[in-house]
Amino acid sequence: MNAIYTITMETIEPDKRKCPVHLSNVACTKKLVPVQDALYILSGKWKLQIILSLTFGIKRFKQIQLEISGLSPKMLSKDLKELEINELLVRRVYDTLPVTIEYELTSYGKTLKPLIRELHKWGTKHRKRISVKNY
C-alpha cells in the first residue's frame, strides 16, 4: 500500500486569521490543529461506525453493511477505501470462488478505541437525558 494521507503540513497549518484572537499562532496550532486533523480523517457519518463494527472482529463487506443502518454500498466502499489509505484497516482478498474479501482493523485503527469509548460514554448519558425529557 503506497498511498498515504497526502495533506502536507502547510495545508493544515492554520493562518492567524483562523485562530481565536486571544490565542497566539503557536497556541492555536497546538490546541486546534490536532482536533481538526482527527476530524479530517474521521469525519462523515459512517467512518467511526465502520471502525466500531470492525472492533468486534474481521468482517466482510456485506456484514458491515448489514450492521450499519442506512449505509449504502457506494458510501461503504468509498469510506473503506479512505480508511485503508489512512492505514486504519486492511483489506484482504482470498482466491476462492467467489473471491472472498475481508476487512480488519490495523493496530493503528485500534488506537481509536479510547475515542470510541468516549463517544459511548457521552452517547449513554445523552440517551438517559433524552429519556427523562421524553417520558
Add this chain to the structure above:
Amino acid sequence: MNAIYTITMETIEPDKRKCPVHLSNVACTKKLVPVQDALYILSGKWKLQIILSLTFGIKRFKQIQLEISGLSPKMLSKDLKELEINELLVRRVYDTLPVTIEYELTSYGKTLKPLIRELHKWGTKHRKRISVKNY
C-alpha cells in the same frame, strides 16, 4: 426553548439484522446504540469544530466563521441551530444597534470536553505518525 431532539427510542433501537451475529440484541443495544446516538448528534464535518471554538469562550457568528476554515455561513447557521435544538449551546440576542447575537456553550455542551480531549490526543499522535512518514 421548546424544541428537543425528537427521535424516539424506537427509531434508534436497532433490530437484530443490524447487530453483529455474535452479539445478542441486548448486548448490541448496549454497545452500538450509544455510539450511534453520539454520532447522530455530532456528525458532520463542523459541529465538533464549532463546539471546540466555543470552548474558548462566548463568540459571535462571524468570529466562529473566521476561526473555522472552509465553513460557509449557510452551514454554520444550520449547525448552530441544530446544536441549539440539542441544548449544547445557547444563542443570545441583545437589543443593540445593530443587533448583537452571541453563542455560548451550555453546561451540557461542556460535557463534550473529554471527547474533544480524546480527539486532540489521537490527532496529535496521527500528525506525528504522518510527519515521520512524509519526511
